[in-house]
Amino acid sequence: MSVVVAKFGGTSVANPERIRSVAQRIVSRKRAGDSVVAVVSAMGKTTDDLVALASSISDAPDPREMDTLLSTGEMVSMSLLAMAVAELGEEAISLSGRQIGLITDSVHGKASIREIHADRIRVALSAGRIVIVAGFQGIDAAGDITTLGRGGSDTTAVAIAAGIKADVCEIYTDVAGVYTADPRIVPRACKIDQISYEEMLEMAAGGAGVLHKRCIEFARNFGVTIHCRSSFSDEAGTLVKEYDPTMEKAIVSGVAHDLSEAKFTIRDVPDTTGVAAKVFGAMADANLGVDMIIQNLSENGHTDITFTSPKADIERTTEVMNRIVRELGARELLITGEVAKVSIIGAGMKVNSGVAAQMFTTLAEGGINISMISTSDIRTSVVIPAESAEEAVRLLHTAFGLDGAKVFEETQLSAEELAAKANKGR
Amino acid sequence: MSVVVAKFGGTSVANPERIRSVAQRIVSRKRAGDSVVAVVSAMGKTTDDLVALASSISDAPDPREMDTLLSTGEMVSMSLLAMAVAELGEEAISLSGRQIGLITDSVHGKASIREIHADRIRVALSAGRIVIVAGFQGIDAAGDITTLGRGGSDTTAVAIAAGIKADVCEIYTDVAGVYTADPRIVPRACKIDQISYEEMLEMAAGGAGVLHKRCIEFARNFGVTIHCRSSFSDEAGTLVKEYDPTMEKAIVSGVAHDLSEAKFTIRDVPDTTGVAAKVFGAMADANLGVDMIIQNLSENGHTDITFTSPKADIERTTEVMNRIVRELGARELLITGEVAKVSIIGAGMKVNSGVAAQMFTTLAEGGINISMISTSDIRTSVVIPAESAEEAVRLLHTAFGLDGAKVFEETQLSAEELAAKANKGR
Numbered sequence: 001m002s003v004v005v006a007k008f009g010g011t012s013v014a015n016p017e018r019i020r021s022v023a024q025r026i027v028s029r030k031r032a033g034d035s036v037v038a039v040v041s042a043m044g045k046t047t048d049d050l051v052a053l054a055s056s057i058s059d060a061p062d063p064r065e066m067d068t069l070l071s072t073g074e075m076v077s078m079s080l081l082a083m084a085v086a087e088l089g090e091e092a093i094s095l096s097g098r099q100i101g102l103i104t105d106s107v108h109g110k111a112s113i114r115e116i117h118a119d120r121i122r123v124a125l126s127a128g129r130i131v132i133v134a135g136f137q138g139i140d141a142a143g144d145i146t147t148l149g150r151g152g153s154d155t156t157a158v159a160i161a162a163g164i165k166a167d168v169c170e171i172y173t174d175v176a177g178v179y180t181a182d183p184r185i186v187p188r189a190c191k192i193d194q195i196s197y198e199e200m201l202e203m204a205a206g207g208a209g210v211l212h213k214r215c216i217e218f219a220r221n222f223g224v225t226i227h228c229r230s231s232f233s234d235e236a237g238t239l240v241k242e243y244d245p246t247m248e249k250a251i252v253s254g255v256a257h258d259l260s261e262a263k264f265t266i267r268d269v270p271d272t273t274g275v276a277a278k279v280f281g282a283m284a285d286a287n288l289g290v291d292m293i294i295q296n297l298s299e300n301g302h303t304d305i306t307f308t309s310p311k312a313d314i315e316r317t318t319e320v321m322n323r324i325v326r327e328l329g330a331r332e333l334l335i336t337g338e339v340a341k342v343s344i345i346g347a348g349m350k351v352n353s354g355v356a357a358q359m360f361t362t363l364a365e366g367g368i369n370i371s372m373i374s375t376s377d378i379r380t381s382v383v384i385p386a387e388s389a390e391e392a393v394r395l396l397h398t399a400f401g402l403d404g405a406k407v408f409e410e411t412q413l414s415a416e417e418l419a420a421k422a423n424k425g426r
Numbered sequence: 427m428s429v430v431v432a433k434f435g436g437t438s439v440a441n442p443e444r445i446r447s448v449a450q451r452i453v454s455r456k457r458a459g460d461s462v463v464a465v466v467s468a469m470g471k472t473t474d475d476l477v478a479l480a481s482s483i484s485d486a487p488d489p490r491e492m493d494t495l496l497s498t499g500e501m502v503s504m505s506l507l508a509m510a511v512a513e514l515g516e517e518a519i520s521l522s523g524r525q526i527g528l529i530t531d532s533v534h535g536k537a538s539i540r541e542i543h544a545d546r547i548r549v550a551l552s553a554g555r556i557v558i559v560a561g562f563q564g565i566d567a568a569g570d571i572t573t574l575g576r577g578g579s580d581t582t583a584v585a586i587a588a589g590i591k592a593d594v595c596e597i598y599t600d601v602a603g604v605y606t607a608d609p610r611i612v613p614r615a616c617k618i619d620q621i622s623y624e625e626m627l628e629m630a631a632g633g634a635g636v637l638h639k640r641c642i643e644f645a646r647n648f649g650v651t652i653h654c655r656s657s658f659s660d661e662a663g664t665l666v667k668e669y670d671p672t673m674e675k676a677i678v679s680g681v682a683h684d685l686s687e688a689k690f691t692i693r694d695v696p697d698t699t700g701v702a703a704k705v706f707g708a709m710a711d712a713n714l715g716v717d718m719i720i721q722n723l724s725e726n727g728h729t730d731i732t733f734t735s736p737k738a739d740i741e742r743t744t745e746v747m748n749r750i751v752r753e754l755g756a757r758e759l760l761i762t763g764e765v766a767k768v769s770i771i772g773a774g775m776k777v778n779s780g781v782a783a784q785m786f787t788t789l790a791e792g793g794i795n796i797s798m799i800s801t802s803d804i805r806t807s808v809v810i811p812a813e814s815a816e817e818a819v820r821l822l823h824t825a826f827g828l829d830g831a832k833v834f835e836e837t838q839l840s841a842e843e844l845a846a847k848a849n850k851g852r
Contacts, residue, residue: 020483069506075495083492098524144525
């Protein structure tokens with residue numbers, strides 16, 4: 001007798017057959033005695049199709065209209081799933097973001113959740129119904145539809161789990177859980193049984209795509225246990241929860257990599273007070289993200305500033321930085337998109353010095369050159385050439401004793417679906 | 427400087443190109459000084475696709491879920507049209523049924539409008555915006571999405587026109603207006619410049635598909651002038667409004683025909699008190715519509731009861747009537763779907779006796795057999811064999827002096843689109 005929130009992504013509801021299989025799964029849970037809320041994304045390529053339609057009308061569609069347009073994708077899948085559940089003989093009710101009172105700010109396209117009024121969900125659960133909710137969407141104070149941006153449906157699920165005090169928030173995906181490294185690169189990667197919020201956050205920040213950072217933060221803030229598992233099997237996946245002593249104290253829990261960032265270097269900038277503030281203030285004003293930052297030692301009153309930032313914004317970032325280079329009288333701007341960030345993550349790093357050194361040694365022995373380093377309590381990240389990324393991940397996975405006995409088995413997804421999945425994050 | 431509500435059907439917004447052309451049209455109106463509210467249907471075949479998706483999941487989808495599912499079609503087209511208007515440099519805002527406060531009862535699939543709170547439309551118009559509204563949808567008291575059924579988007583447009591006291595409600599369609607007969611059958615059919623609500627209601631009841639009965643009734647009840655016109659030209663179409671002396675006093679304004687009904691006859695039913703009540707009470711209980719009714723003179727204490735009813739419900743009607751035949755001890759049930767109803771409509775019929783007789787004479791001379799007759803103040807309808815329908819319409823059109831000089835020109839629609847249009851009525 002648990003209260004379960006289960007989130008199913010776009011590939012899990014890609015067609016009527018898969019929708020029926022999701023229905024079967026949640027009906028079984030219900031009949032086993034659980035109260036079930038299912039959160040769904042839009043079917044398969046629906047969102048891409050809607051984006052293409054909008055692009056054919058306008059190069060810069062109004063963000064409010066875009067949100068209304070995109071929100072229809074989740075409404076279609078929630079209605080169909082509710083029909084499929086009813087077809088199996090259980091009572092179901094679908095509810096939109098508006099109907100579950102998911103109130104956000106008005107930042108269309110990446111709205112933040114302000115509050116959630118879960119009364120209607122609670123009432124429906126008490127009446128013995130399976131509740132199906134449209135992920136990714138909410139409404140702002142004016143009653144306009146907003147969307148939550150990347151990882152939005154996962155965040156919806158966690159927010160509901162917090163709102164109704166669910167026992168667990170299950171995130172169904174196309175992999176069996178969180179792995180010690182990307183199994184497509186490291187065939188001996190192992191599924192992690194339990195991981196703390198902090199480690200999972202660092203995994204996500206390091207590029208592990210299974211769960212989005214916002215969703216993990218939300219779960220941590222409200223103490224929601226996430227169960228990240230496969231929609232194609234009944235096997236247990238990975239529990240993401242408060243650190244507790246039963247968790248293995250591996251020094252390194254996983255290796256993550258990220259090819260989505262570009263590296264920018266401002267060469268020979270006069271080293272005066274406020275230079276860094278000027279550079280990163282300009283990035284912030286332009287609403288551009290920055291990940292790692294290095295400033296070299298000053299030489300002859302000049303210094304180099306290097307940082308990484310999403311490749312997706314490379315053009316706008318270049319524009320802003322060219323202006324800054326002129327304003328600061330720096331020598332030049334160097335840009336490369338051919339970099340990878342590779343990170344090792346582990347709660348055990350807090351008390352084990354020497355982990356970072358072992359990482360650098362391993363990479364050096366592999367002939368891999370490190371251009372940037374950044375560390376946190378439980379993570380060490382390096383920037384290396386993109387072509388060395390896979391090799392680096394494999395070397396580190398072996399060096400830190402993470403290689404399992406079992407070789408990873410292929411998921412049921414096609415190459416196109418995996419690619420689509422990698423490009424998205426609703 | 428008028429306030430205009432303009433409704434565009436599914437064929438008018440079938441693809442991005444047509445959406446842009448609708449945007450151009452309403453932007454021109456705005457720039458000419460009018461305040462414009464556009465009401466849109468779902469794009470082209472969207473509704474059919476959604477219905478097919480639901481059918482692949484369930485044979486009898488839950489009506490509440492079906493309404494949520496279908497309502498997404500209009501939300502897609504309203505967002506896209508708003509983007510297209512913005513692209514032309516005018517401010518636009520799209521609003522769903524919920525956002526315009528269109529409150530209905532809870533009869534999912536064919537909800538009736540209870541009230542409309544047009545404040546948000548008025549505010550947006552005052553701010554100089556073009557308002558785009560999703561037709562066909564509303565919400566009930568519980569906040570659940572409802573749809574208005576056949577003719578729903580037209581009804582939405584008329585309700586808004588009533589709510590904001592618009593000067594005119596323009597219904598854009600794929601024909602140039604209301605014709606004296608279906609121009610696909612009668613090439614010399616003429617466009618009618620003005621027609622009274624009552625005549626238009628009888629035309630719709632007789633099978634003229636341009637405007638739905640509910641929408642005309644709504645317009646009559648709230649005194650909204652409808653301008654029914656082509657979305658492919660700027661020519662004036664047909665004004666539907668309160669009868670006024672400037673309207674032509676043609677004895678017969680038009681000829682309508684309807685192939686959508688079947689004829690049921692209950693033979694030799696014992697003629698006791700309450701027999702008709704029993705038959706038609708059973709139909710009402712099963713929520714089945716009845717159009718024309720005839721009861722023959724009683725002979726030896728037995729009578730025949732004949733009625734017409736939508737072919738779409740022929741199976742359920744047969745089921746109900748078979749039960750009634752047994753209960754009443756009647757001899758048998760005769761059913762034929764091969765019938766047509768042909769009607770002549772005209773306000774002048776009120777004061778001109780002999781019109782019905784002229785109709786019967788014309789048909790008799792054409793060798794067409796009449797099996798049922800029904801009349802109202804301004805309409806006479808007959809049921810004849812389906813294969814004689816077109817011939818009958820042409821004969822009556824000529825006999826009542828309706829033939830024009832000009833032969834009807836083809837619309838810009840393809841045969842498929844015309845067929846789709848004929849099968850729908852959102």
